[in-house]
Amino acid sequence: MTRQNHKDTLIDLLESHGGPGFEQAVAEKCVTAFNEYTEDVQIDKLGNVIALVRGEGDGPRPKILLSAHMDEIALVVTKIDKGGFLRVWQAGGFDPRTLVGQEVVVHGKQPLLGIVGSKPPHLTSPEERSKAAPLEDLFIDVAMSEERVRELVNVGDRITLHRETMDLLNNRISGKALDDRTSIAVILECLRLLKPMRHVADVYAVATVQEEVGVRGATTAGYGVNPDIGIGIDVTFADMPGQDADVSFKIGKGPAIAFGPNIHPKVFQGLRDAAVEHHIPYQLELSQGPTGTDARAFQITREGIASGLVGIAIRYMHCSVETGSYDDIIDCGRLLAHYITTVDAKTVEGLTCY
Amino acid sequence: MKDLILKLAGYVAPSGSESAVQEALLELVKDVADEVYTDALGNGIAKKSGNGPHVALAAHADEAGVMVIHIEDEGFLRVISVGDVKAQALVGRHVKFTNGVTGVVGVESKVKLEDISFDNLYVDIGAENGDVAKSKVYIGLSGVALEPVVDIDEHKLAGRALDNRVGCAIAIEAFRQAAAAGHNVSLVFTSQQTVGARGAKTAAFQLQPDLAIVVDAVPAGDMPQATRMDLKLGAGPAVKIMDGTAIVPLKVKDHLIETAKKEGIDIQYEVWPRGLSDAGSIQLSVDGIPVGGVSYPARYVGNTSTMVDLRDAEAAVRLIVEAIRSY
């Protein structure tokens, strides 16, 4: 079957639930999705899904790791309070102001729909309204008696956002977990386009875990795979009024290619050359230190791994209405596929020549 | 168990200066181990080969403290914190250094209580001048704020260093029993935990076990207006679900919970979002090490005196031994 593209797969991934450390449901879907391109799919000790698409020719082939993290920011039950209301803390960085009034799914013995409670305006004083409630003071209401709640929910159970993905204008979509499951779609688009192309490099497509709590999955995946080149694929910031110009990228204008100390200069060059040669629109993302992505871990794994970073721009990061463009996803996939075809033994040799 | 805890809590072992306590700890397991040693970072390690998967127990041996950083001409000492110690909490306390020298913590006058930092503190060891002081202490010498361990009631103890000498005692008991039963176990008394789980990192790389169980204190939340932690003193050990450094894999967490159920051990669940433990350093070593945690609730974690319930510690031993047997 020749696929048009992986947009349906992406929507299915977005609507699956998987906070840091409990990505199993998303992982299963990633396994299925990767299986379209390879039978060789494994899950490592932390839960990273690692799919190997072999390159041409007899050994030793260059190893390129592409990683997209599959976890989404989540909440964790810290206490079942009187009346069965749930107190929570976060796994990943929420802006508590965006949580008030949200619908959530509590992953107890069975999934429960819940609401992040808010005090009605009738009962709130003007001073209260001018203040944002801290996360500690929020509570989740699953509309059940305390007794029932205690039967079904334990301290430590996870909570994720409940949001159906929406189609917006211009092939843009909006929903939860675009950070970073759009990058899993990027990998799938890359593999789809790569299939008829010739490449020497072995490609390890990796859906990593626990990025949102400190790039943990990438740390062990990088060590285990030990690639020559590790490319993190992660979303970046789309432009918004009041945001600094150098951290504001355009939706629909192609992937951002990162440059800076965290990025191997030759990997950056290779990616940019691929974009130029194949007329793929791209944007330059500058960073001045370790990035908050899987590339941060790859670079200093073992004896050091040449790292790269690309990604699409999305708006409203870490909200339940993250918004991005599928066109950018396809362009980012194309970029990676074309770059991969340029990598050979000589490229790898060049990585340690300064 | 109580005697063991009291003995261990007597040692002064600020992070990086654990050698005396490590010697004592390893002495307590030497007879059942194949091998005991301390490594480059100061971890105390005991190994016993046996049947089944290799399970490592990790309990940090260190505690937060202070270090001499300057000796004034007048004989007073200036100190910095080692690990998370608040300057305000030291004022007026006795400090005991690892070489036995004891002093009193003073504070410069004119400094308001809320503004006190280590810059305003000094330790008075009664030295008449700098030369006398230098004959008793040296820059780099570490110590701790003293607080004797006392019996609160039949089951409870309170005092200094219970976090984590209680964990060391639990790990010792569990290791001895598991080793005697022929299991493949090792035990690490980790060093430098309070400064960022440094020892655990290199220990994990050395051992690369099939499962690591971290034994440490977790703050109870059963005091007036306490932080929302659903943990009570005396209600049983807590199975770690997550802390600030690691999320325990479901398989490990479920194994510990199932084991407790089968053995009829009452447990609680640890969700300690900002908690720092050895778990993360171990989990992220090499290509990943399955990690779990069995914690004992303790009140006032991070303060000079913590309170624990011995019944939680005893149940923790049973839980760990059984979890090793059935893993």
Added chain:
Amino acid sequence: MLLKKLTEAMGPSGFEDEIRNVIREEVTPYVDKHYTDVLGTLICEKGVNKNGPRVMLDAHMDEVGLMIVHVEENGLLRFRPLGGIDPRVLVSKPVQIGPQKRFGVIGAKPIHLQSPEERTKPLSLKQLYIDIGAKDKDDALSAVKLGDVAMFTTKYEEIGDHCAKAKSFDDRVGCAVLVETLKAQFDLPLYGAFTVQEEIGLRGAGPVAYRLQPDIAIALEGTVCFDVADAPGHGQSTIMGKGPALTVHDGQTIANRRFLEFMMSVAEKYSIPYQLRRVKGGSNDYGAIHKVREGIIGGGISVPVRYIHAPTQLISLDDYQNTIRLVSAILTELAKGGFTA
């Protein structure tokens, strides 16, 4: 003059090309072999097949700097720091940008136009620009690229009583100590690692330690010194002119007491002045190195540097010479089996 060459070369974190070339040229005649790793660290080997403990000496090549990230319509450049720079030291300083080392200046609103209140507040990064004389945005972009990096322009000069001023003594003074050490002969396997990206989180040192697996590692640094007016004894960290400073406890390391005492005993045996670095903050590459693999024994030796991370830094040349002597004495004693790792 080695210190002049090294301090005036460009090499902000992640962009160490020029300084690496300078060092490579300096060490080539004296080492058996040199190569770079994937992050760009320059590794030198000397007598690695000899008996004795395998020692790795580390000095970071990178310096704090700036990166051009945006150009305003009027041609002024926006920048962000690479590494820890206090924005307060930037005002009224020249910089050099990119491979062409184009001059630019960081100015400020004239004092005449400032309100009394404005004058009391430090300028934030958002209020600072680099002016390269461009007429507008296009003109600026014809001369510099986004992502170009910039460094301070300070010249190396000897001043005062046997002191020297320059930019980036942190850590070019450590690099100079390492270069001088590699010129000498020692009867043990010696590795010199000129690392990258120390200033942005000790990034380069871990991978090279992982690769070399030394028995002993020593970081050679330029470190905080604030023995100036009004600083109390416990707020100085180190004193200029009192000799190399040995790390006791910093943000990333608690000294291995046995190795620290070994270094102190060597200094005493060879009558080399030394002091202890007495501050908790800051760190050096040994902080990353000692946690690698099973753990690596070692420590940190630093030359005190006044006004570290600022455009003009100050060292005592006696401290510099004594640091070279101490490192040499330590290697000699290590070769004799004076310390067992």
